[in-house]
Amino acid sequence: MSAVLSALKKSKDEIAVWRREMHQHPETAFEEFWTSDYIAARLDEWGVAYERGWAKTGIVATLHGKNGAAKNKEKTVMLRADMDALDITEQTGLPYASKHQGKMHGCGHDGHSAMLLGAVQYLSRHPEIFDGTVHFVFQPAEEGEGGGRVMVEEGFFEKYPVKAVFGMHNWPGMSKGTMGVCAGAMTAAADRFSIKITGKGGHAAMPHLNIDVVTAASSLVMSLQTLISRAVDPMQGAVISVTQLRTEGSESFNVMPEFASLGGTVRTFSPETRDMIETRIREMAEATAAAYHCSAEFSYRRGYPSVVNTEAETELAAEAAAKTVGEENVDTKFVPTMGAEDFAYFLEQCPGAYIALGQADENKKAALHSPHYDFNDEAAPIGVSYWVHLVETALPVS
Ligand SMILES: [Zn+2]
Ligand SMILES: [Zn+2]
Structure with missing residues (x-):
């Protein structure tokens, strides 16, 4: 197990707290006000700089590595999580189930936002492990309303030039402890x-x-x-x-x-x-x-275009995944899904890669968008560790 992953396993309970609080407060497209405030409050606690108001509720947080702000986009990357929920009546019966009638985090975007927060927290404490700048995007309205497209149209890449963009989605069809990625189309x-x-x-x-x-x-x-x-x-x-x-x-x-x-x-x-x-x-x-x-x-x-991973960035993603879960647990021939994902709009403008994070175990078996679905908190340290290894790999300290 990587040292980063062992360290992050200690943060598992804290990450689960954020995740479950967001789970209790699901909000749908462009109405993620509570969620956005919640994320901003964590960033304030850690003294991390951020900008709000992208596509209404989106947040872009920024960290610099050991040598301060990157001089150009060649030393800058973007990591993205989505934060919206779905119009589903939750049937999990969990103690932290949705408090908003008819709305539910049925796609695990609560987990995605919590994992990206985990990466911000870890990297803000360890700037010595990377050289350059990382922009962390908390994006609204992934489910059908195209928050990613809105951010691109609002000039995301003009304001934040980056050499590559990276996304991640939990995958109930894959076991916890595995990851999957492929060059070319990942989604339809x-x-x-x-x-x-x-x-x-x-x-x-x-x-x-x-x-x-x-x-x-x-x-x-x-x-x-x-x-x-x-x-x-x-x-x-x-x-x-x-x-x-x-x-x-x-x-x-x-x-x-x-x-x-x-x-x-x-x-x-x-x-x-x-x-x-x-x-x-x-x-x-x-x-x-x-x-x-x-x-x-x-x-x-x-609707959404296809998520198309570029070759070099897919290799980077696979390398970071291998550092996290071991090469034998990374499926680099991931079979593309006919589902759709608005991270595609970022990938239309910039090289990058989108990766699947295995989520299934004995306790978590439900599919995405099922009223019985729940993000697996046991997988969160793996996802955070992937983000950290990805930053180390993409922005190495010379
Ligand atoms: Zn979904
Ligand atoms: Zn989703």
Whole structure:
């Protein structure tokens, strides 16, 4: 076990206190006021400089190493944690369960914020172990509302130029004491589409006098799946799921409705596949509708892009993870997930790596976003230790 990890195991109870307090006060997108105050209060206790107000509730704390502030961005890195919760009614029955009805830290962002606080605390006491500057980002609104995008649009990288950005997420599918990372895509881009098909309604017993939207929509649902099998590189993987399908214009069993609408989600890993699928869904919707003498209106809304880790920073992350949990416990061929993550917006602007922290053990088995989920406090020292080793590795003392 690394010396850093042994030292941090002694801080485990303190980190768990912060984590559980945040767990009791879950707040959703851009409303993380209590959480933001709580984090700022810890930073004040330790005399750490920070700036508030990024994307409303976000905080950027800054520490310098043994030689003071970095002279340029080559000696500067950013570490990021998210701090928002979800609209879920907690079912854990834990003594520190959510006090906010209908809201819950069901994705472990309470743990992420507590681990980043742990890293700030440790590094503020040990500036001698790194040479350069570290910006610690406590980011709001990861769950669907794109707090990361807002921070980038507000000029994060202009205010805080950095050579690399690093993120971490707890992973219930991996055992506590393991970590996983890979170069390239770690998560998928998540987009949504909707299609409205217009035909001509009328008596269901006289289809020849009408234009049937149900047939056209049904055909389109089936055809869309051929894009995955015929248009996407088989080695890439992608998902199109039609999740909404309804007719409009009549509720009667003997009336052919005038309109049908369908909608769903698209998950892709590369920008090229993403562009291609958007174009091909549009073409297929218009052509299929036309084949049935209908017309189609198409709209496509882009959500989070794919988290794409860069090679050199992935190696740094894997090295820091190996120092923490041992090389044999680091999966450097992590299988990308179809889930999405707004750390992608930082990675679109800057090299970096996002890593998975194993969280599962006998007591913690629930999946992310489950009402039974709880972050594993036993994994927190490992996560903090990873952050510390990462800073040592990325900003070595010469
Ligand atoms: Zn989540
Ligand atoms: Zn999450």
